[in-house]
Amino acid sequence: MSKLSPETKKKIKSRTKLVYAGRNPAEQFGFINTPIYRGSTVLFDTVEELRDYKARFNYGTRGTPTTEALEIAWSELAGAATTTLVPSGLAAVALALMTAVKAGDHLLVTDSAYRPTRIFCDTILKRMGVEVEYYDPLLGGEIASLFKPNTSAILTEAPGSQSFEMQDIPAISAAAHARDICVILDNTWATPLFFSPHxxxxxxxxxxxxxxLSGHSDLLLGLVSASATWARRLRSTFDAFAMCAGPEDVYLALRGLRTMELRLKEAERQAFRLALWLQQRPEVREVLHPALPTCPGHDIWKRDFAGSSGLFSVILHPASDAAVAAMLDGLELFGLGYSWGGYESLLVPFDCSDYRTATTWNPGGPALRFQVGLEDLDDLQADLDAGFARLRATA
Structure with missing residues (x-):
């Protein structure tokens, strides 16, 4: 952070940190933002410098000032020793797993994991000779009962990306570290602002x-941050793959970083209010939102998390596929599309039942995942109210 003393860096709050982290205007001729550096080749003045692989920059795949700015900023935000940037969230999952496991290892994966994560584990990792076992996300410290002599890593999500089970990460970490097992967390829902992973x-x-981090549905990017124990191994695995994020995407992410807390807190406020409204709807059986006292895992969320985001799920009372389609197809403000975290509201129906293996998904009705954006909440409720009318009329 430019001009900030070490003492000030320790004292400032996250909102201030987001403004200053990773910026050094003195290196950019006084301009506030680090520009986009595009390039592969780096030139050196001497053979000695050319052969110095410890140089700050020596080739495009090893990083540029643009990527370095975001890596430094994210490490400060997450309390990490290092951060690497890759082209997508799934690439981040792959990099973290490839850092932690090898052929012959046993990997534990939460049964609530992001489905593309499961596909990577069930195809690439199994092809490599890694034994993949799925576990009940509610196990907590009892996960130790599943450890084998060759267990090397645990992949967690808190909460689950669709079904919102809340995992006890401190208990899992304590059990894992007693056996030198690596703990990996997909922290996308909370970001480091609402859950400090390390x-x-x-x-x-x-x-x-x-x-x-993007906030505008216009880029693809993944980040993996590491504790001091795992920093060198993460960086060497990244260097071996050289799966580099594009400079334009990194630059846009740096822009998004500066306003991320404001957007995240507004999405939290909007989503919580909408969740309360949905709880009162006669068509709704259950709302899966960790900040609601009625949601399983609320106590863990309250203990460990500083907030919630704009993503949650709803279980409807039994209804036909045609009725759900009528509800969703006629929505005007909620888009039907994957991903989340942008400024626009989205809805997707989902069903975990066909790929759960350690647990059973039987919620008792159709399931919908809500991404709540920054529109006026009254307008969103009116859109849903009309949708529920179509649901009732078709049922």
Whole structure:
């Protein structure tokens, strides 16, 4: 952070940190933002400098001032020793797993994991000779009962990306570290603003920068941050793959970083109010939002998290596929589309039942995942009210 003393860096709050982290105007001729550096080749003045692989920059795949700015900023925000940037959230999952496991290892994966994560584990990792076992996300410290002599890593999500089970990350981390097992967390839902991964025992933290870091649904980016113990191994694995994020996407993410807390808190406020409204709807059986006292896992959320985001799920009372389609197809403000974390509201129906293996998904009705954006809440409720009328009329 430019001009900030070490003492000030320790004292400032996250909102201030987001403004200053990773910026050094003195290196940019006084301009506030680090510009986009595009390039592969770096020139050196001497053979000695050319052969110095410890140089700050020596080739495009090893990083540029643009990528370095975001890596430094994110490490400060997440309380990490280092951060690497990759082209997507799923690439971040892959990099973290490839850092932690090898052929012959046993990997534990939460049964609530992001489905593309499961596909990577069930195809690429199994092809490599990694034994993948799924576990009940509610196990907490009892996960130790699943450890084998060759267990090397645990992949967690808090909460689950669709079904919103809240995992006890500190308990899992304590059990894992007693056996030198790496703890990996997909922290995209909360971001480091609402859950500080490395202070809760996480070794490798995954973030889909596509979501709240971007905030505008116009880029793909993944980040993996590491504790001091895992920093060197993460960086060497990244260097071996050289799966580099594009400079324009990194620059846009740096722009998004400066306003991320404001957007995230507004999305939190909007989503919580909408969740309360949905709880009162006669068509709704259950709202899966960790900040609601009625949601399973609320106590863990309240203990460990500083907030919630704009993503949650709803279980409807039994209704036909045609009725749900009538409700969703006629929505005017809620878009039907994947991803989340942008300024626009989205809705997707989902069903976990066909790929759960350690647990059973049987919620008792159709499931919808809400991404709440920055529109006027009254307008969103009116759009949903009309949708529920279509649901009732078709049922």
């Amino acid at each position: 202070t809760h025992g996480v070794d490798l933290a995954i973030e889909a920068g596509t979501k709240y």
